[in-house]
Amino acid sequence: MNPQQIREFFAILERANPAPQTELEYASVFELLAAVLLSAQATDVGVNKATRKLFPVANTPAKILALGVEGLEAYIRTIGLYRTKARNLHETCRILLEQHEGNVPRSREALEALPGVGRKTANVVLNVAFGEPTVAVDTHIFRVSNITGLAPGKNVMAVEQGLLKRIPPEYLVDAHHWLILHGRYVCQARRPQCERCAVANCCDHGRALAAKEARTLPA
CATH class of the missing domain: 1.10.1670.10 (Helix-hairpin-Helix base-excision DNA repair enzymes (C-terminal))
Incomplete structure (x- = not known):
């Protein structure tokens, strides 16, 4: 072309x-990050079905951390690789609380330092949440x-x-x-x-x- x-x-x-707009359902930057992290090798439809149950119960780093890994697994077990994703999301929430005051960072370096967040996920968050041309x-x-x-x-x-x-x-x-x-x-x-x-x-x-x-x- x-x-x-x-x-x-x-x-x-x-x-x-x-x-x-993205077809992932979210109501905050953190929900977007969580949904994108869960969407690896999964469909947006499948992720939305899981997060419709998860987010009303736990939609902040503190609430997901309080669920524990097994508690989180119970909500996302319909998603492929759910055990690994539960561990990554749980650890990501711990880091967000300890290093970023519970907020999602808007720098690529800080995003890619989160467990389960690679370049593609970081690009989605930077683009959708923060309007970056990625x-x-x-x-x-x-x-x-x-x-x-x-x-x-x-x-x-x-x-x-x-x-x-x-x-x-x-x-x-x-x-x-x-x-x-x-x-x-x-x-x-x-x-x-x-x-x-x-x-x-x-x-x-x-x-x-x-x-x-x-x-x-x-x-």
């Missing part, structure tokens, strides 16, 4: 969804970036750096959401839904398909 195609790509996504590259964004030609890369970091360089600044804060939603519902892993894709004309894959179909049409 060239710069003009990239700009049109995001302009179309913006017109369709001017204020994109891009958390998950499987959807990695796929969309490569198949469209937006920011091809062999690994997550290469794609992230490519996106930060190629996405126009005015679209960067919301790009994370647009790309995830596009990958989740249109540019899907099993089969990209190119026939109903609004940005197919901007996309390398979409244009290649259109050219192939044009060559097979009878003269």
